[in-house]
Amino acid sequence: MKTQDLTKTTHPVIRFLINNAVPILFIVLVAFAIPLSGFSGEYLFREMVTRVSRNSFLVLSLLIPVIAGMGMNFGIVLGAMAGEIGLIFITDWEIVGMPGLLLAMIISTPIAALLGYFAGKILNKAKGREMATGLMLGFFMNGVYQLVVLYSMGKIIPIGNNNILLPRGFGIRNAINLEGVRQVLDNLLSFDIFGIGIPIANFIAIGLLCLFIVWFRRTKLGQDMRTVGQSMEVARASGIDVEKTRLISIVISTILACYGQIIFLQNIGTMNTYNSHEQVGTFAIAALLIGGASVARATIPNVFVGVILFHMVFVVSPRAGKELIGQAQLGEHFRVFVSYGIIAISLALYAWRKQMEKQNLRRQAQAINREALKIQQGSTIGGKES
Amino acid sequence: MKPDNYILKLENISKDFYGNKVLHNVNLTIKPGEIVGLVGENGAGKSTLMNILFGLTVIHETGGYEGKIIFDGEEVNFATPFDAIEAGIGMVHQEFVLIPGFTAMENILLNREPTRYNVVAEVFGDRLMLLDRKEMRRRAVEAIQALEVDLDEEMVVTEMPVGHRQFTEIAREIDRKSTKLLILDEPTAVLTESEADVVMKAIRKLADKGMAVIFISHRLQEIMDTCDKIVVLRDGVIQEEMAPGETNPRKIAQVMVGRELARKISEDTKMREFKDTILEVNTLWVDMPGEQVNGISFKVKRGEIFGVGGLTGQGKLGIANGIMGLYPAEGTVIFNGQRIPLNSPDKVLRVGMAFVSEDRRGVGLLLDQSLNWNIAFTAMQIKENFIKSILGGLIKWRDDKAISKVSREYIQQLQIKCIDENQLACELSGGNQQKICMAKAFALKPDLMFVSEPTRGIDVGAKSLVLDTLRRYNEEYGTTIVITSSELEELRSISDRIAIINEGQIADILPPTAEAVEFGLLMLGNTSETKKVVQNG
Numbered sequence: 073m074k075t076q077d078l079t080k081t082t083h084p085v086i087r088f089l090i091n092n093a094v095p096i097l098f099i100v101l102v103a104f105a106i107p108l109s110g111f112s113g114e115y116l117f118r119e120m121v122t123r124v125s126r127n128s129f130l131v132l133s134l135l136i137p138v139i140a141g142m143g144m145n146f147g148i149v150l151g152a153m154a155g156e157i158g159l160i161f162i163t164d165w166e167i168v169g170m171p172g173l174l175l176a177m178i179i180s181t182p183i184a185a186l187l188g189y190f191a192g193k194i195l196n197k198a199k200g201r202e203m204a205t206g207l208m209l210g211f212f213m214n215g216v217y218q219l220v221v222l223y224s225m226g227k228i229i230p231i232g233n234n235n236i237l238l239p240r241g242f243g244i245r246n247a248i249n250l251e252g253v254r255q256v257l258d259n260l261l262s263f264d265i266f267g268i269g270i271p272i273a274n275f276i277a278i279g280l281l282c283l284f285i286v287w288f289r290r291t292k293l294g295q296d297m298r299t300v301g302q303s304m305e306v307a308r309a310s311g312i313d314v315e316k317t318r319l320i321s322i323v324i325s326t327i328l329a330c331y332g333q334i335i336f337l338q339n340i341g342t343m344n345t346y347n348s349h350e351q352v353g354t355f356a357i358a359a360l361l362i363g364g365a366s367v368a369r370a371t372i373p374n375v376f377v378g379v380i381l382f383h384m385v386f387v388v389s390p391r392a393g394k395e396l397i398g399q400a401q402l403g404e405h406f407r408v409f410v411s412y413g414i415i416a417i418s419l420a421l422y423a424w425r426k427q428m429e430k431q432n433l434r435r436q437a438q439a440i441n442r443e444a445l446k447i448q449q450g451s452t453i454g455g456k457e458s
Numbered sequence: 459m460k461p462d463n464y465i466l467k468l469e470n471i472s473k474d475f476y477g478n479k480v481l482h483n484v485n486l487t488i489k490p491g492e493i494v495g496l497v498g499e500n501g502a503g504k505s506t507l508m509n510i511l512f513g514l515t516v517i518h519e520t521g522g523y524e525g526k527i528i529f530d531g532e533e534v535n536f537a538t539p540f541d542a543i544e545a546g547i548g549m550v551h552q553e554f555v556l557i558p559g560f561t562a563m564e565n566i567l568l569n570r571e572p573t574r575y576n577v578v579a580e581v582f583g584d585r586l587m588l589l590d591r592k593e594m595r596r597r598a599v600e601a602i603q604a605l606e607v608d609l610d611e612e613m614v615v616t617e618m619p620v621g622h623r624q625f626t627e628i629a630r631e632i633d634r635k636s637t638k639l640l641i642l643d644e645p646t647a648v649l650t651e652s653e654a655d656v657v658m659k660a661i662r663k664l665a666d667k668g669m670a671v672i673f674i675s676h677r678l679q680e681i682m683d684t685c686d687k688i689v690v691l692r693d694g695v696i697q698e699e700m701a702p703g704e705t706n707p708r709k710i711a712q713v714m715v716g717r718e719l720a721r722k723i724s725e726d727t728k729m730r731e732f733k734d735t736i737l738e739v740n741t742l743w744v745d746m747p748g749e750q751v752n753g754i755s756f757k758v759k760r761g762e763i764f765g766v767g768g769l770t771g772q773g774k775l776g777i778a779n780g781i782m783g784l785y786p787a788e789g790t791v792i793f794n795g796q797r798i799p800l801n802s803p804d805k806v807l808r809v810g811m812a813f814v815s816e817d818r819r820g821v822g823l824l825l826d827q828s829l830n831w832n833i834a835f836t837a838m839q840i841k842e843n844f845i846k847s848i849l850g851g852l853i854k855w856r857d858d859k860a861i862s863k864v865s866r867e868y869i870q871q872l873q874i875k876c877i878d879e880n881q882l883a884c885e886l887s888g889g890n891q892q893k894i895c896m897a898k899a900f901a902l903k904p905d906l907m908f909v910s911e912p913t914r915g916i917d918v919g920a921k922s923l924v925l926d927t928l929r930r931y932n933e934e935y936g937t938t939i940v941i942t943s944s945e946l947e948e949l950r951s952i953s954d955r956i957a958i959i960n961e962g963q964i965a966d967i968l969p970p971t972a973e974a975v976e977f978g979l980l981m982l983g984n985t986s987e988t989k990k991v992v993q994n995g
C-alpha cells in the first residue's frame with residue numbers, strides 16, 4: 073500500500089517535510105507573495121512586531137486544552153467576551169491607564185472562570201466532539217452576551233457613561249472608544265530598534281505566560297492532563313478524576329483567553345462591542361495550526377511560527393492579489409479561505425495520520441508475529457503444508 | 459503472618475447474572491509466595507471470579523455475590539477496584555493499560571508520582587506541586603530491578619517491544635509497596651515464546667520474594683512450568699486442584715472440557731463422504747483486532763459442514779470476517795476454482811458466499827428496519843432480486859410484494875416469532891433475530907455460508923432450533939456451511955470436521971467423533987500429543 077509506505081518512511085529529511093508540511097507550505101507561499109506585494113522589509117518587520125505582541129497571548133491560551141486532549145478550544149470566544157465586559161465597565165467608570173487595564177482583568181477573571189466552568193461541563197458531556205461543540209458554544213454564548221450587553225446594561229446593570237450607551241438609554245453602543253487604556257501596556261516599557269517601537273511589557277507578559285506553560289507541564293496537574301489527553305480510560309483506571317482535570321484545563325484556557333482579548337483590544341484601541349470576539353477562536357486556531365500544531369500536539373514554537381506566518385499572509389496577500397490580478401478583494405477572499413481551509417485540512421490530515429498510525433501499529437505486530445512463526449516453522453521438519 | 463498463613467481465602471463464592479449461575483460454591487486458598495494457575499474454557503467463570511475479587515462495579519450492579527472473601531486475615535467486599543488496590547491486590551490485564559506516549563517510568567508511577575512542595579501549591583492545592591523526576595526514576599528503577607529484567611525506564615511505550623510493555627505493567631504493580639496478591643490475566647497472550655519465558659521467570663522471582671500470584675493462561679506448558687498449584691474451572695465449579703508434578707497436559711485438558719458422560723456423538727453420526735473442494739484457503743492473514751489470523755490454510759469440501767473452534771481471541775472469528783472482506787486480509791482464497799479478491803465484501807457476496815456475522819446487532823441487522831427489509835436487503839443489493847425494472851432497467855423499483863412474500867415464507871419456514879413481516883428487527887428476541895440473519899443469508903441462495911457464533915446469547919430451546927435449521931438447509935440444498943463457535947459441543951453435534959484454531963493457526967482438524975480431551979489439548983496449544991486424524995484435502 074502506498075499510503076502505508078509514506079508514513080513508514082524513516083528518512084529524516086522526508087519525515088521532517090511530512091511532519092511540517094503545513095508551515096513549509098505557508099513559508100513558500102509567503103516567499104512568493106512578499107516580492108509581489110512590494111512591501112519594504114521595515115514595514116513588514118514593524119507589522120510583525122505589532123501583530124505578534126497583540127495576538128500571541130490569545131494563541132498561547134489554546135495550548136493547555138491540547139495537552140488535556142480536548143483539541144483546539146473554540147471556547148476561547150467565551151473568554152474574549154468576558155474580557156470585553158471588563159473593558160466596558162472600566163470605560164464606564166473612566167478608570168484609565170494601567171490601573172484601568174488591571175481592573176478590567178480583575179473584573180473579567182471571575183466571569184471568564186464561570187464561563188469556562190460552564191463550557192468545561194458541557195464539553196465533558198461531548199467527549200471526542202469538543203471542537204464542534206466548542207464552536208457551537210461560542211455562537212450560543214454570543215446570543216447570551218448580546219442579551220446582557222444590548223438589553224441589560226443600562227437597565228439592570230447600571231451604566232452611567234452616555235458615551236457608551238445607546239441614545240435610547242440602555243444597551244451599549246456598537247463601537248467603544250478605549251481611549252483610556254489605548255496601548256497602555258504597549259507603551260509601558262517601549263524600546264526603539266531602528267525606529268521601530270518594541271512593546272517590551274507586552275513581550276514580558278507573553279514570556280511569563282510561556283514560562284507558566286512550561287512550568288505547568290511539569291506539575292502533577294500538568295502530568296495528569298497529559299495522561300487524560302492520551303487515554304481517558306487509562307487515566308480513570310489509575311484513579312485520576314478525568315472530568316475535573318478536563319474542566320480545569322478549559323477554565324485556565326478561558327481565563328487566559330480573556331486576558332489575551334484585553335491585551336489585543338488595548339492595542340487596537342477601539343472595541344467592536346458585538347463583533348470583536350466573533351472570530352477570535354477561528355483566527356487563533358488557524359494561526360496555531362499553520363504553525364505546525366495538530367489537534368493532539370501544540371508547542372510554544374508552533375504558536376510563534378504560526379502567528380508570524382498567518383499574519384504575514386494577512387498583511388501581504390491583499391496587496392499581492394492586487395498586484396497580480398488587479399483586485400485587492402482577491403487577497404481578502406484568500407485570507408478567509410485560508411483560515412477556514414487550514415482548519416479543515418489540518419483536522420482531516422490529523423484524522424488520516426491517526427488512522428495510519430493505528431494500522432501501522434497492527435501491521436508491525438503482525439510482522440513480528442510472522443517472524444516468530446517463520447522461526448517456529450523452520451525448526452519443525454519441512455513445515456506445515458504439503 | 460496470619461495464623462492460618464493464607465493471604466487469600468475464598469469461601470463458597472457463588473454468583474449469578476439474572477438467574478444464570480456462573481459461579482457455584484468456589485473455594486480457593488492462596489499462600490504468600492504461591493503461584494496459582496487458573497485454567498478454564500471460555501465462560502467457565504474465570505473472569506467473573508477475578509472481577510469479584512478485584513471489586514469491579516459490574517458485580518455490584520448485577521446484585522453482588524454470595525460467599526466470603528478473606529484477604530490478609532480480614533473479610534473484604536470491594537466496591538471498586540480502587541478499594542482492592544488499596545487493600546493490596548494488583549491486577550495486570552490482558553490488554554495493556556499504558557499511556558502510549560509516556561516513558562516506562564511515567565507509566566510505572568502513573569498517578570502516584572512523587573512531588574516537591576512549592577508556594578503555588580499552598581494556594582491552589584497539591585496538584586500544582588512539581589513532579590520529582592529524580593525520585594520517580596529511583597522508584598521506577600527499583601521496581602524494574604525487583605523484576606530482574608532489562609527495561610529502559612526512559613523508553614517511550616510506543617517504541618517498546620511488547621514484552622517490555624508487559625514488564626512495565628507488572629513493575630507498576632510492584633511499585634505499590636502494599637501489593638500482596640498479583641492477578642495476571644493472560645499476561646503472555648501477546649508475547650513471543652522467548653518474551654513469555656522472561657515474564658514467567660520474573661513472576662517466579664516475585665513469588666520467591668513472598669508475593670502471591672494468580673495466573674490465568676491458556677498456555678498449558680507455562681502453567682505446568684511455573685505454578686505451584688493448578689486450579690481447573692468448568693461451568694462455574696472448581697473441578698480439581700492439582701500440583702503440576704502430579705498431572706499432565708492431557709489430564710488438565712480432560713478436566714477442562716470434562717463431559718466424560720456427554721452423549722456419545724460418535725455413534726449416531728455417520729461419516730459423510732465428500733468429493734470435490736469448494737473452498738481452498740492458502741496462507742490467509744487477517745488483521746482483525748483481538749482475533750488475528752496468522753497464515754491459515756485449509757480446504758472445505760462441497761456440501762460439508764466445517765466447524766471452526768478454539769478459545770476466544772485465538773483467531774477463529776477472524777477467518778470468516780477476513781474472507782468476507784470485513785477486515786483487512788492477505789492470502790489466496792479459491793472458491794469454485796476461481797480466485798476471490800480479498801477485502802471486497804461485494805465481490806465475495808456476488809460469487810455465492812454469504813455470512814451470518816457473530817455481531818448480530820452491529821453487522822447482521824438493520825435494527826430499526828422491518829423484517830422485510832432485513833431479509834431482502836442483501837439479495838436486493840447483490841442479486842437484484844425483488845426489483846422491478848422499468849424502461850429497460852433505467853428505473854428500478856423495489857418489488858414490495860415479492861419481498862413480503864419471501865419474508866413470510868422464511869418466517870414460516872424458520873418459525874420466527876413475530877407479529878408480521880413489517881415488525882422492526884430490534885423488537886425481536888435474540889434467537890429470532892438470529893433466524894432473521896440466517897434468512898437474509900438464505901435469501902442469497904449461497905453455495906457456501908459462513909455462520910459465526912450462531913447460538914451466542916440465545917436460550918437453550920432456540921439454540922437447537924437454529925442448529926437444526928442449519929443442518930436441514932445443508933441437507934436439502936447442499937449448501938456448504940462453515941460454522942464458527944466457541945461451544946465445542948455445538949460444533950461436535952453438527953460438523954463433519956472441526957478445525958481448532960490456536961494462536962491464529964490451525965492446531966489440527968479432527969472429526970467430531972474424536973475424544974473431547976483431544977479438542978481440549980488442541981485449544982490449549984498442545985499439538986505434540988495429538989495425532990493427525992483427518993488430514994487436509
